[in-house]
Amino acid sequence: MRDPRNVADLVARLNHGTYDDASSDGLKPAQWSALRYFANANRFSKTASAFAQYQGITAGAASQTIGGLVKQRLLKRTCDTADKRRHHLTLTTKAERLAEADPIGSLVAAASTLEESQRDATALGLSKMLAHLVLKRGGAIFGFCDDCEYLRCERRSGRADNYRCAQAEQALTEQDLDKICINFEAGEASA
Numbered sequence: 001m002r003d004p005r006n007v008a009d010l011v012a013r014l015n016h017g018t019y020d021d022a023s024s025d026g027l028k029p030a031q032w033s034a035l036r037y038f039a040n041a042n043r044f045s046k047t048a049s050a051f052a053q054y055q056g057i058t059a060g061a062a063s064q065t066i067g068g069l070v071k072q073r074l075l076k077r078t079c080d081t082a083d084k085r086r087h088h089l090t091l092t093t094k095a096e097r098l099a100e101a102d103p104i105g106s107l108v109a110a111a112s113t114l115e116e117s118q119r120d121a122t123a124l125g126l127s128k129m130l131a132h133l134v135l136k137r138g139g140a141i142f143g144f145c146d147d148c149e150y151l152r153c154e155r156r157s158g159r160a161d162n163y164r165c166a167q168a169e170q171a172l173t174e175q176d177l178d179k180i181c182i183n184f185e186a187g188e189a190s191a
């Protein structure tokens with residue numbers, strides 16, 4: 001059986017290994033995390049407060065990271081059509097180009113060397129560790145529609161399935177299903 005310290009040391013070394021290559025693009029690890037978050041978040045989660053909850057960081061720290069990225073023209077702020085006080089953040093074309101050089105690529109290559117069952121077991125263990133840390137810091141657990149109790153699907157013969165979010169009371173597209181969501185609530189199967 002592995003000592004918990006040994007597991008923690010492996011995670012810390014993986015983290016260092018990832019960001020050794022990051023300096024050439026001039027972005028800090030927190031900024032890369034933010035770009036990755038806004039690329040993967042769904043439309044209900046593209047806000048500074050959702051990012052803070054995802055990372056388990058303070059609103060001030062989140063706004064500092066985001067402000068730097070807006071200044072560098074890597075993130076773009078747009079007003080919510082229903083609530084003008086609310087802003088949505090999206091990647092600019094410059095950021096999308098930069099994302100191709102994301103230092104996480106070396107970690108993705110390392111993860112690709114695992115067999116499928118090893119990847120599933122690793123993902124499960126790491127998710128549990130991360131949830132423990134994020135919840136302790138007052139953050140939230142995000143998830144995908146497929147595992148969420150609010151997903152509704154109307155099957156219609158001969159046509160594409162109709163997806164709907166019962167929480168937001170809005171229709172969902174196929175693309176929405178691939179994004180992480182702050183309003184996620186684990187359904188029975190995934191709880």
Ligand code: SF4
Binds near residue numbers: 042145182
């Ligand atoms: S179904 Fe769940 S995860 Fe999907 S958009 Fe609705 S609340 Fe978010």
